[in-house]
Amino acid sequence: MGSRGGGRRGQSPRQVGGNEMRRIVLARRAMLAAMLGAPAVVRAQGSDWPNRPVRYINPYPPGGPTDTLSRLWCARMSEITGQQFVVENRSGSGGNVGADAIAKSTPDGYTIGLGGIASHAIAPTLYASLPFDPAKDFTLAGGLWQLPNLLAVTLSLPARTVPELIALAKAEPGKLTYGSAGAGTTLHLSGAMFNQLAGVELVHVPYRGSAPAQLDLVAGRIQMMFDNIPGTLALSRQGQVRPLAVTSAQRSPVAPEIPSLAEFLPGFDVVSWTCLSAPAGLPPAMVARMNALSRRALESEGLIRAYRDLGAEPWWTTTEDILRYRAAQEARLAPLIRASGARVD
Structure with missing residues (x-):
């Protein structure tokens, strides 16, 4: 009686040890799963990108x-x-x-x-x-x-090459104007670099975007313009403006017939x-x-x-x-x- 009652009320040392061992095994398994899971989360953050829009x-x-x-x-x-x-x-x-x-x-x-x-x-x-x-x-x-800029001049300007433009600008300092899509753009800075490397004084005329500057270039109200190549290249191929050079260090695959400014002004390189x-x-x-x-x-x-x-x-x-x-x-x-x-x- 007494021994059966004691068995119901408590457990033998052997039974306690077995339960404790199971808890230890389960705890170790949980710890191992956490250790293996953490790197999996890190991997998922990179290796499966993107997994949503x-x-x-x-x-x-x-x-x-x-x-x-x-x-x-x-x-x-x-x-x-x-x-x-x-x-x-x-x-x-x-x-x-x-x-x-x-x-x-x-x-x-x-x-x-x-x-x-x-x-x-x-x-x-x-x-x-x-x-x-x-x-x-x-x-x-x-x-x-990368997107190079294009230097184009109005058709009435008597300059068909970059050296002719430089000579003209030096003969008339401060008289020739160039337009851009705005102050501080790569188009403006292309002109600033041209002034610096060629030793000339082209006057900057900033516009609110390229479209109005292109209109004034075609009309001859400004003598030249630095613009992203797509728009002005289209105007040149329509015979409305004269392209002189691209602003990238090498010629553009889009218009390999147009020289780069670096061919005349070593070190010239301005691209978007x-x-x-x-x-x-x-x-x-x-x-x-x-x-x-x-x-x-x-x-x-x-x-x-x-x-x-x-x-x-x-x-x-x-x-x-x-x-x-x-x-x-x-x-x-x-x-x-x-x-x-x-x-x-």
Whole structure:
């Protein structure tokens, strides 16, 4: 009686040891699962990107070259990944509004966007203050494209080559004008670099966008213009303006018959470049995945043809190279911006 009652009220040391061992085994299994699960979560943050739709912020208005080029890239990325890349236009303040939206978004890889020379290399010197730090507030996942500018002159100007234009400008200092889409743009800075390297005094006439400047160029109200290659190249092929040179270091594949300014002015190189931008703090594995998928998109034959039809050259870089390039461009352009007087307080 007593022994059966004792068995019901308690357990033998052997039984207690067995239960304790089972608890230890279960605890160890749970710990092992947690240890194996944590790296799996980290891997998932990078290796399966994207596993849902991605928002792509374009800091410029719809309908322009950057919008078209962005949508072409997003469409190709959607084809490659099977996920939607949705373009959202957030324009304002020369691209700074959209850049700030990218910088302040959640660093989960599902809000990315367009970075480039305007917000990441020109803005730090052009603007007295910025709501973001181009060097610290972004993850740059590689280059996207480069777009050279084109120097074109009005048909009434008696200059058919760059040396003839330089000679004319030196003979009439301060009399020849060049238009651009606005102060502080790569178009304005192309003219400022031309003045510096050629030793001339072209007068800058800023416009609110390229379209009104093109109209005045065709009409002869300004003598020349630096513009992104697509629009002005079309005017030149229609016989409405005369193209003299592109601003990239090499000739453009889009118009190989047009020389580069560097052929006459060594060291001349101003292009509109862009990069894949995201907020700071993305996991390295995810950045590597973005870079690899973007490379596939940029190296596809269809995208290359579409970009070149618009005057742009696909421009893939490593993540390390785009960081170095951005810093070098900021340092190179800063003295030119200050000298041009294009400062926004």
